[in-house]
Every structure is written in C-alpha cells, then in structure tokens.
Amino acid sequence: MLLQFDKDGIYCAQAGVYIDPWKPVDKAIITHAHSDHARWGSHSYLAHHDSGNILRYRLGADIQLQTIGYQEPLTINGVRISLHPAGHIIGSSQVRLEYQGEVWVVSGDYKVMPDGLTTPFEPVPCHHFVTESTFGLPIYHFPEAPDLNASLVDWCLRCLGSGKSCILIGYSLGKAQRILHALEGIGFPVILHGAIYNTNDALGWNNEPYVRYSAGIGKSIRGPVIVVAPPSAVGSPWLRQFEPYELGVCSGWMQLRGARRRRNADVGFVMSDHADWRGLNEAVLATGAENIYVTHGYKSIFAKWLSGQYGLNAQTVDTLYEGEALEQQDADAGREEGAST
C-alpha cells in the first residue's frame, strides 16, 4: 500500500510525506487552506500556487512553503506527485501519487459542479481513490451556479427594495468569494466582515468595491446595505445595527428544512463547495478506481452504497476532517471579529 491512514494523517512512507496531516509532521502536502485540512506546526508544506498566500496568512508568514501548479509533477524518492483541480475553493487540489505503476488520488474536499470562480474539478484516473462524503446521501441535489446566483440576487433586490438590509452568511474562504462574485454590480453598498476582508486580501482579491466593517458603520451609511459575514456572526450583537434586515444563510445544509429553521434563516441558499450525491457518484466512477476510501461525512452509508451498487471495494476511513460544518464557527472569524470591532 502506497498510502496509509495513520494517527497523524494520510501518510506516504515511500516519499515520506503526509497529505493534510492533523498533527505536525516533517513534510505536508496541503489540498486546500481550510483549517481542518491545513493545520499549523509542520516543518514544510507543499500546495498549489493559489493557496500560497492564504496559507501564509492562516498558518504564519514564516512557514516553509513550496507551491506548484496543477499537473506539474515532482518526484520524491521515486514517487511521482502532482496536483489536480478539485473545484472546492480557489487553489484546492487533488493529490495524485504514483509509484511503480500504482496510482492513488487523495481528493481532499471537492465539488464537481463548476462555480464560475474556481478551476473546475478534473477526474484523475487511478487505482485507489480517497473521497470525502460530506453530502453522501441521495437527498442532496445542489442547484447549478447560474440559477443559484440569480436567486441570491433576486432575493437581495427584493429585500433591499423593501428597505431592509441583507445579511448573507458564508465561510470567509470559499463561500464568501462566491457570494461576492454573484453580487457583482448590484449597485448597493457591500460591507464585509473583517475575516472576509482579510481573506480577500490574502487571496489577492480586489477589495476596492467593498467596505470593511467597523463599529457604527451601519449608522453611517444611509439606506439598506448588503453585509457578508461568516457563520459565527449569526446571533452576534453587532448585526443589530443593520436592522431592519433579513438573514440569508449559504450552505449545502440549507437543503434541509430543519437546518434552515434551526439557523433562524429567513432564507437558505443551497450553496456548497462540496459535491452533492450525483457529484460524488460521478467523481468516484470517473476515476475508474477499484478501491475507494471514504472519509468525512456520511462515510459508512456512502461506502455501503458504492460496494452494493457498483461492486467497488469501498471502505471507510477515520480522519479528523470536518467537511461543511454548519454549527461550528468559521476558523478565523473569532479572531478577526475581535480585530475589527
């Protein structure tokens, strides 16, 4: 076995590298910069060019980091390693490892549907495929980006038209940029929570069209505004200054009524950076892999389905990845919020 799942992460002994380790290790390949995949403390990191700045921003400016492009293989001790687009967030990669004809792909988090922003997912043929299963149930069918963006803009305009502000909730890395992309040219002031503003900076996004949140900003702008904030902002007192407002939450979990209601969202937008049921199935089949390792999400259900439906050798693997956490705090939001208020 070229890869092993050990107590520190997904390990390739031949190359001496870990992929998305959850403990500090010597060499770490990082699929993407979300905090459950990119953890602090490893000696050296390898990731895609587009993840570079955000990793330095999140893990520290002094980390030892090498970045490469998609499909630019490098070889370590006979193992040929390359990155391929995962379509999850900007810079997200699948990691392909090949040694003596055996090919493994660790997909990290991925989505198959293009979002108009991220380099689209590319299936990579392999023998062993490590897949997430965040939305690995046949109840999850996500809308296409153009339809989703249109409904988001519609809602904002209706809300703003009735004199109310719109608060849109999404992760600061990934979801927030998709929201801003959808809102381009909407013609109303857009206020960003500090975590999102800083993430944009780290991504090299143009922050010029936006206003960074500061205390009292709600009162200083006349008329309704759009506010984009991370999940931790829901229920926090600083949102009150934007009253009257409506709350729109962007998450794959918004597909379920119960989740929508628990969040007290006026509206839920089914926006996810993960693959839905169809996407997961397509992705797995497109690799042609016989051996599937199912990680974070509905893993036992999805593995059972893959074995029963397609006769694949599918098994579950325990990891510390979290997928799309609805109830938990956005990784950096707490810190940023403190800084901005």
Added chain:
Amino acid sequence: MRGFTDLYYELDATTKTSSKVETLTRYFLSAKPEDSIWAIALLIGNRPKRPVKTNDLKAWATELAGIPAWLFDDAYSVVGDLAETITLLIDSQSVAGSATGLNELMQELQTISVLPDTGKKEKILSYWRVLPPRELYIFNKLITGAFRVGVSKLLVFKALAKAYGIDEKVIAHRFIGNWKPDTISLTDLLKEDETGDTISRPYPFCLAYALDVELESLGSIEEWQIERKYDGIRGQIIVRRGELFVWSRGEELLTDKFPEFGELTSCLPDGTVIDGEILPIVDGQIRSFNQMQKRTTRKALTKKILQEIPLKMVCYDLLEKDGKDLRDLPLQERRRSLEDIVVGSKAWHSSLELAPLLHAGAWSELDALRNDAKAVGCEGLMLKRKDSNYETGRKRGKWWKWKVDPYSIDAVLIYAQAGHGRRANLFTDYTFAVWDGDVLVPFTKAYSGLTDKELIELDAWIKRNTIEKFGPVRSVTPHWVFEIAFEGINESPRHKSGIALRFPRISRWRRDKALSEANTKKDLLNLLHATS
C-alpha cells in the same frame, strides 16, 4: 394547490403573529370558498385520514429514486420528516405549477383510499412526476402524517373574523367540533344556524397561563376565585334536545367512553353546558392519573373496569343555561348558576361534583393551600378573577394556574437519538439513568428543556463520545448529569426500570455535578412509595 402552497411557505417564513394573520386573511379573501374550507380544516388540524400507507409510499419513492430500501431509511433518519425525505429523493425538475385546486386534490385523495394497490400507486406517482418541488412537498405533507403549520387555531379564527367581518368568538364557536370539509360548505359553517350537527357543538375552552407574576401584583385577593387545579381530562358536558355530548379539551367527542354521564339527559335541563374536569373518584378520593389512563385507554369498557375506576366530573364553570350563552357574564354569576344547577340535580354526588372554592384572607396563605393540593391528588391552584368572562383560548391576566413544584432527580445521560422535524440530524432525544449500585440503569427519556445552543453543544459532544451505535441510537460515555423534572411517578411493568415518569423534561444541565452525585434507583423507589 398553488395558492395553498404559497400560503404555507408565507406562514412558514415569518414568526410574527401580525403578519401571519395578514397572510391568512389575504388567502381567505382571494381563495375559492371550496378551497378555503379545506385550508381551514388542515390548518386547525381537522385533517382527513391518510389515503395510503406509509410503507407503500416508502416503497414507491425508493423505486422512483432508484435506491435500495436501507438507503431510504438512512436518508429518512437524517431528514427526520417523511414528506421532506420523499420530496428530496424524487428531486423534481418540474417548474410549472399545478392547476389542481386544493378542494379538487383533497377530494381526489379521498377516493384513492378505495383503489386497489396498483391504482393507488399510479395516482400518487402521477402527482410525483409533475409537481414542482414546493408543491411536491406540500402534496407529500398532505398524504403523510402530521401536517403542521406554525399557526394556532386562534390565529386562523382571527383571520377568518377579519376576512368575513364576523366576531372572532363567534367564528371560534362555529369552527369547533368535528365538522368535515367534504360534507359542509364554508357558507354553511359561517351561517348562524342551530340545526343538524350543531347541537353537539362545544364552546372553545378558556385556558390559563402559568403564573409568572408576583401574587401581590394581582391586587386584592377578594377579587379572585381560588380553586384546585385538577389532573384529569378537561371536558365539556353538553345536554341539548335530550342528547348528551362529552367533549375533551382536544376537541374529541368522548361521549361513549363515559357511560357514567348517561344519566345526565334526565338530570340536567336542555340547553346546559358545563366545563369541568373528568376524574376517577372513589369514596370521595381522587385517584391517580395513572388509573385514569388505565380506564381511558381501554378499548372495551367491561363492567369490572367501570366498577373499579368510576369517573365523575368535577364542575367549575357553566357556559350555557337554558340554551343561552353565558360566557360574557362575570365568573361569579356563572358560578352561582352552576351551583344551582349541580346541587339541584339528581346527578350531584353521583356523576357530578362541584369544585370546592378555597378561601384565604391574604396572598401569604396561598402557598400552604397550594401544597395541600398535592395531598388531595391535585396539581396546584387555579386563580380566576371573579369578574372574568369566559375567554376563547389562552389569554393572559384573568385566569392563572399555579402548579406545585415538580419533582426532580439528577440523572446521567447514557443514550442519544436524533430528533425529528426542527431537530432532525441533531441528537436531541435522550435516555437517562440512575445508579443501582455501580451500574447505571436507564429509567426515562426526555426530549425538551435545553436551549438550542445547549442542544448543539451536546450534539457535538455526543458525536465525539459515542461508544456504540444500535441502529439510530448511540450509547455515549457516561459523563453529564442533568436535572430531570417530572410531575408524577408510577409503577410500570412495561418499563425496564419498573417505573414511569409523567412529563419528564430536562430542567438543568448540571455541569457542576460529578457523575457519582447523580441520584440512585433507591431514591426513585422512595419517591414512588411516598407518593402512592
């Protein structure tokens, strides 16, 4: 059904009472009357029987979605709602709304139940294939279990009153009882007409809020009537045109369950409606609620059980006298008339009793009275303003209930299961245990009492501290102690622990208590013996 679907989603999207009433009023003004009557029935919970079996629906949806049955079950346990699960699995791509009216749809659903299985399937699938997602969800809600919307009956009546310019109280009275939307028209229901079915019609019950203000703030104690609060079945006894009707607070007609009251047609004058509590009373002693349940859940009422657990009504209000509605008279006057009727009747001390009035010279004496209540099988006290009219539904200020403090016990969380509906996908149904030596024995489940924030925190903890999974149930590391409050304790051969609690709920998360400080089985047994 498009109009009804829009209504549902609009009601669902707001928590404000005023906008709910507005939305409802707008619907009643714009919908066809034959659709409105169904909407009213569905909103106030007067729904027809399910036309198809749940298992059939599951099988057909599974087939349509092309998945194995186990996957349907897993999906269902995550979603927590059958109608929503089916809707999501079907994943409708349809965009056109359906032209079928609510009335037409409901009528058709009624006819489905008599079709052979293949016919049923064909019909249901013909809807599943064409309805767009929102309507599909509503359709599935209509053919599966509970159709619940976040509106109370009172709000529906308020909107009807607004839409039709009729007094709210009159509306509430006309729409109470067991009318069927397919046999009566909206116009007939709205018409004042005391014929046919309507002689059985009860009045909407007046309900009290739990006392949450200082007694002293209620003014002079002289202005208040003090009664015991009974722990039986709240009911209304109606005698009209020589016929007897017994209604429960849940608006179920229970006349046949209580043969005791059969004598009343000859004891009470026509046009009498009494409000009171139906209770098992033997030799002047109120028996436990447990006995009451034994009696009411029995399908066949044998002579033996009738003798063993005889029921009486403890009367506390008179709503109609000589066919005249007394609800706007002050309580004091209604009470006088009630006393005249009950005491003057042959049924007094047979099937009817009069609720005694308690007297206290000062508010400070009330606490003692309240604690005495438990000793005579009551739950606490009722405080009713002597000048109060008989309100429709729950209103603040005129009537208060003041219950005795509940029992409580500290217990350890040992199992958890995901909830349903709003709590789907969260571990919110808990099983608690007490110590028996060094073993934790489960004794009760509890579902409510924690805040949303606590639920989410506990859910995350449960997911990290699962020991084993048995189907949907997880056993967790014994760690947290919770204070469980409950209203009563009874022996129960059906439960493993041998006891059953009434209304158990979580009153506090005792983070301050160590595992060893939880109560023991012996503590529970002591409580059981002390109360029975």
